[in-house]
Amino acid sequence: MIGSIVKALEILEMFRPDEPSLSLAEISNRLGYPKTTLYTILNTLELKGYVERGKNGIYSLGTAIIPLTQSVRVNAKIRDRAAPLLRELGDYSKQSVYLAILDDLVCLYIYAIETKHRLLARTAIGERVLMHYTSVGKSMLAFLPENQIDVLIERHGLPRATEFTIVDRENLKEELATIRSQGYATDKAEHEPRVYCIGCPIFDADGEVIAACSISGVDMQIVTDHRESLAAAVRYTAQEISRRMGYIPSGDKLIWRSFDNPLRQVY
Incomplete structure (x- = not known):
């Protein structure tokens, strides 16, 4: 099992219809992973279009999911x-x-x-x-x-x-x-x-x-x-x-x- 892929999938699974946007702190608190680790993974997901980051640093799912x-x-x-x-x-x-x-x-x-x-x-x-x-x-x-x-x-x-x-x-x-x-x-x-x-x-x-x-x-x-x-x-x-x-x-x-x-x- 590849840890970074598991973490990336866990991040994507955090977003739900009733909670479509999350901050880095919220994701870190709920998953229990360091912010530095999550930040690196989120940057990669953002680069590939699977998450989007707003001007306020809030993350949401990107259009690559569609x-x-x-x-x-x-x-x-x-x-x-x-x-x-x-x-x-x-x-x-x-x-x-x-x-x-x-x-x-x-x-x-x-x-x-x-x-x-x-x-x-x-x-x-x-x-x-x-x-x-x-x-x-x-x-x-x-x-x-x-x-x-x-x-x-x-x-x-x-x-x-x-x-x-x-x-x-x-x-x-x-x-x-x-x-x-x-x-x-x-x-x-x-x-x-x-x-x-x-x-x-x-x-x-x-x-x-x-x-x-x-x-x-x-x-x-x-x-x-x-x-x-x-x-x-x-x-x-x-x-x-x-x-x-x-x-x-x-x-x-x-x-x-x-x-x-x-x-x-x-x-």
């Missing part, structure tokens, strides 16, 4: 709307199921239904991974503007996770073109050895890609013999989540075609 609360609401909204559909997908596929959001050009896993066959003991929830070597990441990346794809490559590069990771810019862009055409992405042991995935993008009411869902397992047939049936199931699930987020398919985002609910069938 985007964080909005992100939490958006994450909870999509998770809650997606959860029943993802459970149905997991029951149908008998594979692990994941929901990841686009977070500053990386994937952030916010929901998972993991089977006992997952090779890694830890859960993926809360994990942030690069976009070019996962099916959720590539499915989102394929529907981002070209300039954002270039920014991502410049910022993060294309590091190798396994021997199958795509590490060449042109090869990646060819893969993204295929994903845009077929509406789903595959991960053929590109992120974790002997793990295979199919992922599909999720759009919001503005037609922007905001998330992706996937199935994942250790059976190579996920991306070979069972690929078409499982891809249809993941696409249907992503489509229904998108609709619950207010999305109406149109134009170049019309990646889904009319078909019966594949989750009601046996593959």
Whole structure:
């Protein structure tokens, strides 16, 4: 545990709707920390915009808090709307199921239904991974503007996770073109050895890609013999989540075609 981070969080938790402003002395008296220690932490929080200091030396929460609360609401909204559909997908596929959001050009896993066959003991929830070597990441990346794809490559590069990771810019862009055409992405042991995935993008009411869902397992047939049936199931699930987020398919985002609910069938 990092003491300075704990103290910073305790400071932020001091501010309440009925007491939105506090002096350094008040914060020190209530938390029991020296004023010098708190002053240093408050200066850092002020620099980052998480607290504001008035002319009278009174502190209050800063505007940098607002985007964080909005992100939490958006994450909870999509998770809650997606959860029943993802459970149905997991029951149908008998594979692990994941929901990841686009977070500053990386994937952030916010929901998972993991089977006992997952090779890694830890859960993926809360994990942030690069976009070019996962099916959720590539499915989102394929529907981002070209300039954002270039920014991502410049910022993060294309590091190798396994021997199958795509590490060449042109090869990646060819893969993204295929994903845009077929509406789903595959991960053929590109992120974790002997793990295979199919992922599909999720759009919001503005037609922007905001998330992706996937199935994942250790059976190579996920991306070979069972690929078409499982891809249809993941696409249907992503489509229904998108609709619950207010999305109406149109134009170049019309990646889904009319078909019966594949989750009601046996593959």
